[in-house]
Amino acid sequence: MHHSGGTYNNSGNTTTVTRHLLIRGHVQGVGYRWSLVQAALQRGVQGWVRNRRDGSVEALATGPADAVQSLIDWARHGPPQARVDAVDVGTVAEPAEPVAGFVQRETV
Template identity: 65%
Template structure:
């Protein structure tokens, strides 16, 4: 099975509510590689790489987020480029 890649931009009350940590936990449980980070505009950005069913499950999780979050919408964007995904799932610094 070949890997798929999804680049996500999550809108809503998604910062300061454990969103990044919770997404990293969900991704690791699903076997998805990639990263998640806050953006200065208040959104959360993520890259998910893995088997299609696992990545789709993480996209579905992103639409709910952790209990404290309020997700208004999740945009699926073009992949950010050819850089390889990390071996695991990283929480990155704010950009």
Template identity: 65%
Template structure:
């Protein structure tokens, strides 16, 4: 049995993504998918996240991030490779 490769991605999500349960929803999605990392609001109104885990699960979370929760209006998601090591668990961090 081969192990699924682990990857880390840095996300920068733009649109109406603050005050719409985006971060809490992302935490729920990440935990359901077994993805580790963090999510936080940015002072410019965007949301930033680091997501790490099996490549397929990370891609699934990135796909989710392009839609977000029902109240969100995502205009764009910039995805970049990120360096590990991945953090344990998935948490909301303070605004940066």
């Protein structure tokens, strides 16, 4: 077993990343945003989620790379009532403003 630098951690990937998500499909009025907030909090991911007037849901997620990826995997299915057609994932260098927790924002 290979240890680098003597520090050992189980997660294997502690890089913090920020991803922008645009979720399309039947994702409004089905508890999608609430469920996404819960999924994010369970994973220790910070950021926000909001509805868009075109019927999509937009989110920003910041956290350990593996946790953010896990949230993206969750987003591709969503809560039971949702039907997700597509999740567009974009890379964001740094959050525009510091985010504490995971919040729902106003529709844009």
